[in-house]
Amino acid sequence: MRLGLSTPVVIQQPGIASPWEADAGPADLAAIAAAADAIGFHHLTCSEHVGIPAQAADTRGSVYWDPLATLSFLAVHTRRIRLTTSVLVLGYHHPVALAKSYGTLDRLSGGRVILGVGVGSLREEFDLLGAAWSDRGAEADTALRQLRAAWGQPVVDGLAIEPHATTTDLTIWVGGRTLRSLRRAIELGNGWMPFGLSPDTIAGYLARRPAPPGFDVVLSTDRACDPLGDPAGTRRHLERLRDAGATLVNCVVRAEDPDHYRDQLAALHTIGDPL
Known part of the structure; x- marks a missing residue:
C-alpha cells in the first residue's frame, strides 16, 4: 500500500485543516511538496x-485553490511525485x-499527471457555471470516453492539439460514494477514489464488484494523522x-506549523512504508 498526500493549505475543511494553514x-x-517528493x-x-454555497461553508469549507494552477506550481518544485486532481x-x-490543459501540465511535469474525476454534487455550482445537472452521470461516462480518446493525441x-500529454496512457481515478461510481471506475478508469464511506462499506462494495488486476483503490484517512504524537493509532x-x-x-496530516508538518511526513512514511 502506497501513501499519497492530501495537500495542505490548498483545501481547508473545518475540523480537518490545521490552524496554521x-x-x-x-x-x-x-x-x-518538495519534502513529500524527497x-x-x-x-x-x-x-x-x-x-x-455560503450555507455549506461551515462544513465544506470555502478555500479551494484552483487545481491546474496549483499543480502546475507544485510541478516546478518537485521531480518524481505524481500530481493528482481530487477531483x-x-x-x-x-x-x-481537459486533454489540452492537463496534457500540457503532463508534458511540463514529465508525465506525472493523474486525473481524479467525479460527477459533482453541488447543484448551485453547476448553475453558476451553466453546466447541466440532470443526467450528469451518463454525461460523465461519455466525457470519460472522449477524454481518454483525446489524451496524448496530436x-x-x-484539430491539431499541441502540446499534448507525453503518452496516450491516461491514469483516471473515479471519485464517488455509490456502487455506481465503482462500476464507472472499473469500466472507464484505472482506480476508484471514494469519499464519505466507512471502510466496512467500501469493503462491501468491493466484494460485490471485485476490482480487476492492477486497479487502484484510493482511500482517504477520515481524520488527520498524528504519526509523531500517536504512531500506534x-x-x-x-x-x-x-x-x-x-x-x-x-493522508491528511495534523501539524502545528510547516516545519512540524514536514517532520510528521517523515514519520508517516516510516509507519506506512511497510504496509
Missing part, C-alpha cells in the same frame, strides 16, 4: 470547486479542453484502510 503561503506549500510519497492532490468535476469541462476530430488507521482494500491512501 490559514496563513500559509506559496513558499510553505512549495517546501512541503521522502517518497506517491502523489499530491488538489480539489476543484469554483465556489461553495475534477467532468460536467464543468469539455473533455478535449490530432483530435481534425496512525498505524491502526492505515491498517484498517489497507484491510478494506486500499492500494493507496490519501
